[in-house]
Amino acid sequence: MARYRFGIDVGGTFTDLLVLDEESGLLRKVKVPSTPLDPSDAVELCVTRLLDEGSVRPEEVASVVHATTVASNAILGQKGLELPKACLITTEGFRDVLEIGRQTRPDLYDIFVERPEPLVPRQHRYEVRERIDAFGSVVTPLDEDGLVDVSSRIRKEGFAAVAISFINSYANPSHERAVGRMVAQENPGVYISLSSEVSPEYREYERTSTTVVNAVLTPIISEYIGRVAHRLNHIGIRAPLQLMQSNAGMASSSEVQRRPMTIVESGPAAGVVASAYLGKKLEVDSILSFDMGGTTAKAGLVVGGEPRMAYECEVGGRVHRGRVVKGSGYPVRFPFVDLAETSAGGGTMAWVDAAGLLRVGPLSAGADPGPVCYNKGGREPTVTDANLLLGRLNSRYLLGGELPLASELSAKAVEQEICEKTGLGVSEAAFGIVRIVNSDMSRILGIVSTERGYDLREFAMVAFGGAGPMHACALAEELGVSRIVVPVSPGLFSAFGLLASSVRHSYVKSIIERQALADPTRLEKGYRELEDKGQAVLGREGFSDREIHLLREMDLRYLGQSYELTVPVRRPMVAKTLRAATLRFHSEHRRTYGYSVVEEDVEIVNLRVTAIGRVPEPPMVEATLAEAEPAADSRVEERDVLFSEEEGFVRSPVFERSALRPGNVVEGPAVVEQYDATTVIHPGWRAEVYTFGNLRLVRLA
Numbered sequence: 001m002a003r004y005r006f007g008i009d010v011g012g013t014f015t016d017l018l019v020l021d022e023e024s025g026l027l028r029k030v031k032v033p034s035t036p037l038d039p040s041d042a043v044e045l046c047v048t049r050l051l052d053e054g055s056v057r058p059e060e061v062a063s064v065v066h067a068t069t070v071a072s073n074a075i076l077g078q079k080g081l082e083l084p085k086a087c088l089i090t091t092e093g094f095r096d097v098l099e100i101g102r103q104t105r106p107d108l109y110d111i112f113v114e115r116p117e118p119l120v121p122r123q124h125r126y127e128v129r130e131r132i133d134a135f136g137s138v139v140t141p142l143d144e145d146g147l148v149d150v151s152s153r154i155r156k157e158g159f160a161a162v163a164i165s166f167i168n169s170y171a172n173p174s175h176e177r178a179v180g181r182m183v184a185q186e187n188p189g190v191y192i193s194l195s196s197e198v199s200p201e202y203r204e205y206e207r208t209s210t211t212v213v214n215a216v217l218t219p220i221i222s223e224y225i226g227r228v229a230h231r232l233n234h235i236g237i238r239a240p241l242q243l244m245q246s247n248a249g250m251a252s253s254s255e256v257q258r259r260p261m262t263i264v265e266s267g268p269a270a271g272v273v274a275s276a277y278l279g280k281k282l283e284v285d286s287i288l289s290f291d292m293g294g295t296t297a298k299a300g301l302v303v304g305g306e307p308r309m310a311y312e313c314e315v316g317g318r319v320h321r322g323r324v325v326k327g328s329g330y331p332v333r334f335p336f337v338d339l340a341e342t343s344a345g346g347g348t349m350a351w352v353d354a355a356g357l358l359r360v361g362p363l364s365a366g367a368d369p370g371p372v373c374y375n376k377g378g379r380e381p382t383v384t385d386a387n388l389l390l391g392r393l394n395s396r397y398l399l400g401g402e403l404p405l406a407s408e409l410s411a412k413a414v415e416q417e418i419c420e421k422t423g424l425g426v427s428e429a430a431f432g433i434v435r436i437v438n439s440d441m442s443r444i445l446g447i448v449s450t451e452r453g454y455d456l457r458e459f460a461m462v463a464f465g466g467a468g469p470m471h472a473c474a475l476a477e478e479l480g481v482s483r484i485v486v487p488v489s490p491g492l493f494s495a496f497g498l499l500a501s502s503v504r505h506s507y508v509k510s511i512i513e514r515q516a517l518a519d520p521t522r523l524e525k526g527y528r529e530l531e532d533k534g535q536a537v538l539g540r541e542g543f544s545d546r547e548i549h550l551l552r553e554m555d556l557r558y559l560g561q562s563y564e565l566t567v568p569v570r571r572p573m574v575a576k577t578l579r580a581a582t583l584r585f586h587s588e589h590r591r592t593y594g595y596s597v598v599e600e601d602v603e604i605v606n607l608r609v610t611a612i613g614r615v616p617e618p619p620m621v622e623a624t625l626a627e628a629e630p631a632a633d634s635r636v637e638e639r640d641v642l643f644s645e646e647e648g649f650v651r652s653p654v655f656e657r658s659a660l661r662p663g664n665v666v667e668g669p670a671v672v673e674q675y676d677a678t679t680v681i682h683p684g685w686r687a688e689v690y691t692f693g694n695l696r697l698v699r700l701a
Contacts (some may be wrong), residue, residue, distance in 0.1 A: 002239065005618075006496030007041055007106040009067045010034055010269060011349055013294025014366045014466065015042035016049060018495035022062070025619035028055070029492050029678060034367045039068060042233040045304065058236030065498040066228065067244040070635070071260055074220050075316035084160035084219045085547035087124040087149060088212060091167040096127045097208050105316065106328035111255025116316065116329060119161065124646065126150045128166075128179065129158060131340035134202070134512070136172035147179060148374075151186045162187075163215035165195035165208040170510045172199070178340045191218040198259060199333045201606060203509045206312065209335020214261040215607055221260035225253045242503070244270050247335040248307045249504020249612065249616055252541055253388070261332050264315050267494060269337040272300035274305045274497030275462040275547055278487060280305055281620050281692065287447060288459045288481065291494065292386075292441065292468040295364045297344040299444045300337055301454065311336040311555075311566060314402075322425045335610070338452075340444035346384040346467040347371055350433045352421040358429070360436040372413040373405040383467070386433035387519065389426060391641035391649065392680050394673055414609060431645055438471055442478045453591045456481055464493035469679035473668075475699065484697035485685075495617070501614035503541060505534050508606050515582050515602040524573035526607045543613035555606035556585040558597060562640050564605045565589060582661065612697065622691045626664035634659035636673070643669060643682050650683070657695075664689045 005020040011034060019028040030050050030584040037042035040540065043066070052058055074083060088281055090097065098118040128147055131140035152161060169176045173196030180192050180461040191331045192215075229241050242250040246265035256263055263329050268291070275289035279302055301308040303372035313336050317329020343362035347370060369377040371384040373395075388410050395405040411426055418429040429475035449456050460483040465474035469486045476484055487493045507530040511523065531550050540549050552571060557564035567584040570577050582602050636656050640649040650669050657674035666672065666686050668681035672695065679695060681687050687697045 002083055004056055004059055004061050005060060006239075007495040007498055008046060008064065009270060009492075009495040009498060010039045010042065010069060010633045011267065011293050011494075012036075012069070012273070012296065013370065014365065014491075015039070015046055016492045016495040017046035018489070018492050018499060019050060019056065020499050022616065027489070027496075027618075029489060029495075030425060031491065033370075036367060038227075039070060040228045046531065047232065047237065048235060059238075061239040062676040063239050064232060064237065065242045065244060065250050067270045067494065068224070068263065069222050070581040071221060071264045072315060074217060075264070077355065077540065083119065083216045083560070085124075085158065085213070085217045086120050086128060086161040086163060087157070087159045088120045088156060088208070088429060088551050089126050089128055089183075090162045090165050090208065092127040092129045092132065094204065094208075095122070097205050098125075098212065099329060101205050101209075104326045105309070106326065117600045118676055119216050119330065120357075124157070124159070124303075124573070125520060126153065130175045132165060132168045132172045134168050134171055136168070138172070138174075138637055141569060142175045144177055144182075145578065147182060149184055154183060154190070155187050157331065160219045160304050161189075161191040161193070161215040163193050163208075163211045163348065165204070168202075169194075169196040170207065171199040173197075176331070178512045178533070189356050190684070191222070193218060198261065199508075200510065201508055202512060203333075203334055206333050211331045213264075213330050213332050217260040218257070221263070222257045225257055229253065242431055244498055244501065245504065246313075246337065247309070247504055248273050248276075248498075248501065249610075250338050250498070250501050251503060251505065251661065255505070255537070259306075259548045262334055265313065265333060265336050265339065268298045268339050268341065269307075270497035270501070271298065271464060272337045272339070272497070273501045274464070274487070274493050275300070276302045276307050277306060277497070277500035277617070278462060279460070280487065282690070282694070284460050284485075286459045288445060288456060288461045290441075290445060290461055290468055290472065290475065290645050291465040291664055292463075292471060293345050293465040294347045294467070295343070295345040295366060296341050297441045297444065297465075297468075298339055298341045299441075299448045300339050301448045301452065301459075303454070305523065308448070310336050335608075336613055340447040340449060340520075342440045342444050342494070344383070344437045344440045345381065347386075348437060349380040349382050349383065349428075350418060350436075351380060352385070352418060353410075356422060358422060358424075359417060359441065360433055360434050371410075373407060373410045374403065375406045375409060379413060379417075381410065381413040381433070383433060383437050385413060386430035387467075387470060389414065389430040390434065391639050391652075392671065393678055394639075394654070418501070425666055427642060427649075428645070431642060434474075438474050438478070441471065442475050444501065445475065445479055460485055463615065463678075464490035466491040469677050469695075470679075472684050473680060473682035475695075476699065482699045486679050486695040488693045489674075489676055490679075499618045502580065503538065503543070504609045505537050506531055507609045507611070511604050511608050513590040513604055513641075515556070515578065515604055517606055519546060520575050520578055521571050523604075523607065524579070527571075527573055527609060528671075530607065530609035533613065534609055535671065538611055538613040540658050541613060547614050548691050549612040549614060551610040552582050552607040553610070554604060555608065556582065556605050558589075558604060559601040559603050561603075565592065566608065615636060620621050620692045623662045623693065625647050625691060626661035628663060630655060630660055630664040630666060634664070639671065641671060641680070644682075660689050662691045663691045
């Protein structure tokens with residue numbers, strides 16, 4: 001009988017496999033170096049290594065959930081992921097909408113600034129005579145004769161993907177659908193994306209951009225999913241393959257192949273989902289999610305038990321100080337877990353600039369060659385090398401001893417690349433590297449919290465990733481956070497998020513009208529249409545009515561504003577419900593921007609529905625509390641650790657986490673080591689093991 005669920009998360013440095021036994025609730029874990037040129041290699045290696053142990057048979061696998069960065073890497077131009085040849089069919093007169101875009105400039109005062117090259121060059125954008133107005137009425141019928149010429153050019157050019165985006169197709173998709181049918185009939189095998197299906201919202205630039213991104217990703221993601229499925233099938237796993245989406249839910253591989261733009265933030269979203277699930281189990285609904293891996297650090301927020309969402313992002317853009325520079329990438333309209341990210345991981349490299357200043361990032365040593373201490377040919381010192389020299393990492397213990405670290409190589413690299421150019425000592429340079437990377441990470445934590453109007457003193461930090469628990473105390477002290485939770489397996493926590501997520505599909509319908517004039521009956525009809533779509537898709541995926549949950553939201557703004565805020569809406573939509581949504585909008589506007597204008601007209605922009613197919617949650621097994629004093633066998637050694645330059649190295653006890661029991665208390669300074677991560681407990685902090693096995697760190701003063 002199928003009893004195992006697989007969660008496979010591909011990171012920049014490691015690929016993680018977490019296996020849930022649905023009968024016992026026990027977890028098994030496998031961690032291998034990632035294979036950037038073909039991530040499916042590491043996926044197969046993880047699964048094969050597990051199956052070779054003999055404890056799990058292929059026919060016992062019930063499902064496989066996968067998080068991948070292939071979509072975002074393709075847009076960023078990773079080697080081996082060349083974008084396919086694609087074209088755009090659009091309304092006559094709108095050929096240049098991708099280049100006109102918005103007035104937002106990535107560098108405001110740079111008169112020579114260049115926007116990113118459109119994903120579809122101008123010569124591959126074709127106009128068709130047609131026009132539908134904003135209310136859905138046909139103004140100019142579709143010119144089918146002109147379309148015949150366009151279709152023949154598509155066939156002649158040999159395009160792999162076609163994006164179709166007509167003006168106001170969100171109000172009436174009939175012309176787009178007719179063109180899609182004709183192109184498909186005359187060009188079999190070509191991938192076709194319709195804006196009315198991919199992003200049925202007003203704003204032609206964002207809708208067209210989203211459709212083009214979807215079109216160029218479709219051949220790449222379809223081929224990648226097919227390759228992963230083939231590898232799993234080859235080793236005997238016939239279980240359905242699902243992928244993590246940017247909206248904090250998973251979807252079937254067939255749905256993702258149709259709309260691959262839904263997975264551009266696949267991997268990072270899983271960590272925030274895991275944080276929300278852990279918070280629910282610990283009865284903490286305000287969480288700052290902090291994920292530091294080998295390549296990047298990511299921050300997200302959980303409010304009221306749910307990940308905080310955004311509804312547009314720019315893919316392939318420049319990141320500056322934790323923010324994507326507006327106008328530097330390609331807009332995608334889809335619900336995303338609201339994240340901030342910076343190039344601050346264990347493999348992030350330190351260097352000295354022309355002015356003799358110590359810098360960290362943005363380049364990373366990645367999985368190959370990795371940090372210098374991995375002894376795989378790396379030359380530039382990294383954050384991992386610095387932590388090793390500060391006594392925070394055990395040179396014999398990484399990955400349970402599978403990956404020994406060469407501290408002498410780290411010291412030599414820091415001496416040659418940093419000390420000789422700055423005059424710093426080795427320990428000073430290592431501590432400087434850690435301080436700089438902490439500064440970068442505290443910035444992104446602030447971006448998703450205080451800059452969104454939230455008081456971090458009310459939040460608990462969930463620190464995970466292979467390096468997150470090592471930096472958590474220092475960041476918490478800087479941000480005013482007094483509580484930290486370190487999960488049982490922090491290095492595989494994002495993979496755990498894959499097992500804790502539900503299937504989720506997002507739908508939107510544009511309704512541009514004043515709230516005071518809106519007809520609740522018409523709005524209710526719009527919501528029902530979206531809900532019917534979600535229920536139909538979830539039904540095809542095997543969910544019963546009792547397993548389906550529908551969430552309603554509404555995008556609102558003050559009349560004259562350019563952008564809107566999203567608020568939840570109760571069912572059914574009646575006059576009272578609409579008034580309540582408007583009051584909630586005023587409140588959200590005041591929290592976000594510091595003011596609200598109750599007497600101002602409010603405009604409805606979009607109706608949103610999220611259809612959720614609930615899957616069984618992974619159990620968290622409670623254990624009986626032990627004594628506060630850890631058992632003698634949990635204390636493996638003492639080591640000199642540098643926490644601050646003022647105090648220098650401090651002799652600190654080192655504990656083996658697997659030997660700690662619920663109820664045990666560890667006073668800082670101390671270090672807790674385990675297979676996939678190291679937790680550094682600073683002076684003035686206390687760590688206690690929860691009944692579920694998680695570490696709770698509390699600041700004492």
